[in-house]
Amino acid sequence: MEHTSDTKIEHKPHKHLRTDALPVNPLKAKVVLVGNPNVGKSVVFNYLSGLYVDVSNFPGTTVEVSKAAYLHYDLYDTPGIYGVSSFNDEERVARDIILNGDVILNIVDAVHLERDLFLTQQLIDMGKRVGLIVNMLDEARRQTISVDLKRLEEEMGIPVIGTVAVKKQGLEEIHQLVSRACEGRQNKALHAELHEMLAVVGSQAEALMVLEGDGIVAARHGIAPADHSRREEIYIDRRNRVNRILQSAITDVQTGRRVASVLGRWSVSPIFGFPILALVLYALYYFVGVFVAQDVVEFTEGRIGREIVEFNIKASVAQHAATTVDVDVFNYAGDVLENRSFRFDNGLSADPVLWNEVRKFADGESAEFMFNYDNVWLVLFFGEFGAITMTLTYLVFLLLPLVLGFYFALSVLEDSGYLPRLATLVDRFLRVIGLNGRAVIPIILGFGCVTMATITTRLLGTQREKTIATTILQLAIPCSAQLGVIAALLATAGAAATLIYTFVILSFLISVGTVMNRSLPGETSPLLIDLPMMRLPQLNNVIKKTSYKTWFFMKEASPWFFIGALTVGILQVTNALEHIMDAMEPLVVQWLQLPREAATAFVMGLVRRDFGAAGLYQLNLDPFQTVAALVTITLFVPCVASLMVMLKERGIKEGALIWVGSLVLAMTVGGLVSQILI
Amino acid sequence: MTLNTLTKGMRGRIDRLPTGDIRSQFIRLGLVEGAVVFCLEKLPGGTIVLEFSRQEVALSGDLARSITITQP
């Protein structure tokens, strides 16, 4: 099949059915930015969109869609894709927006036209109105590549402009481009074939999807997709056409290989790659693990969250409710110096004298207030584990800074072009546990917050990989809240304990992954990843990404944290918590060889992973007991929020299986460690 | 000869790509039968970094093993 020469198939003159249906409101036509990953879509989007941006869909790395008002249009930014199909989530999301779009602005990277114009030609073959933005002309100039825009325009039959988006060069022409966008030059035979399908399939664009074997689009019309070989034919033909166009449209003065950035090369080299990785991880640890998790959170959670916000909420609730106020006064080392109970039969407001005494007792010292309400409902919502107070402090003052810090670091890494190189570097190792290099992103995020990471497993290619990654996250990756406590406990327990703990967790992680890799049906999807140029990240892009990813995480996860806290609150007021602890006692005392109170720590770990570990502080465990307890608590149930998110992402059956599995494995492994060591 | 036998600094011409979805993905990237690739890096474990038409692409060892090449 040839695009340009005449074809055998007769294509009678015909009236075009509207392939791109007129928008209901022509003033609200949908303009969609489409392009390969990292070509500058978001930079253009930020330039075109005003202040109001509406980000929808998935957090994680790139599966998000932003919508904004641009002139009198609705403007959409889509995730980067190499073509319109449904090989992964990004593509499925982008495909549907493209199918619904009225005008497509296709952004391509002038340096990688061979790769990028494939998508352009596909959009043209869909019969869409397309305008082409050839971006990164500065980069092309630097590499002595010159692109003949006029020639491209003639060959492809669509309007073309050239830009340097980061320097805002040429962007003012986009306005014109939108109105000039039109249907481009299509393969006549293919076009005729698509038209014949119009009776069954709504539009030419959808007909092309069906012909290219897209099962999802085909199913929407109740038909079967064409088979693989048809898609390959179309693809090869399209590829050849693109290569032919480029022969005349690109002049590349320097033909040989060119020296790309040294850093980019080094970061995938067997010699420098791992030291660079170590450096990156250390910087990440220092920024998130030390600076945010310790310094920032201590201030936000301790000072603002607990001492100001939570205290004031609880005190105002207690104004008119019968309450006993317990006050602990601490010395500098954190030991309780004094403890007093104050009884308010008719609420704080009824007895200002006594309340004054309370304030005086705690004055100038570091003190902790406990408001024990008589009313069960108040206990449930505002008490020690009050669903409202605890969720608020936890979410806003502990998790929010952590998640912000993590997403900031991730966005910097993403925009610098390091992430795909990291995926390349670790691919071989992750393959052992049935994952491919891309899974490194959720795993790193897991050290921040397992709930956040569990949502991010959506990025992975297959169900099998999602299952393995979720299991590993939930079982063997301690989150930052928990890591802090673990590190502190291990510091007291000594080097031997730290080594044993690390060894046990690591070998457990590898064993679980290996077993799942061997036993789950299917295969790990192979790594095939494009390594973009290393660039200095742009601060405003990074800030934008960080804020909308964080916003999405909070929006998606917050209700689960609330439900989690509420569940534990109910267990507490109904005394079920006591029963659970009693039931666990023999297991804890005989099998794990820990004090009885450790059971409390384990159950509290359900609410917040760090509560669990923190509960171990007071038990004065010896080093080996510490190891056993920490192993158990690391492998033990993740917090309720991550459990809820897992149930949602993986389904009730699989989620429950992983959950029960983690309980059993935590007890088994923790017990074995204890029996061997002690 | 398969792609995974290339070592750093060697060139090869793609002779045969594997079938299925992955084949379509290669075609989109511009890696078609007849294309000449240059091996930029080879990592322990077989992951390979290729350069062709001004882009860098990494693929896992298993995938490289499923592609046959000839001398360019």
Ligand SMILES: Nc1nc2c(ncn2[C@@H]2O[C@H](COP(=O)(O)OP(=O)(O)OP(=O)(O)O)[C@@H](O)[C@H]2O)c(=O)[nH]1
């Ligand atoms: N040198 C140069 N860099 C650019 C240009 N346009 C964008 N960039 C850089 O390219 C990188 C990617 O830009 P983005 O706008 O995030 O790309 P994107 O297409 O939205 O990427 P995804 O959303 O991941 O698909 C950023 O680091 C930009 O600063 C340009 O014209 N010249």
Ligand SMILES: [Mg+2]
């Ligand atoms: Mg983007």
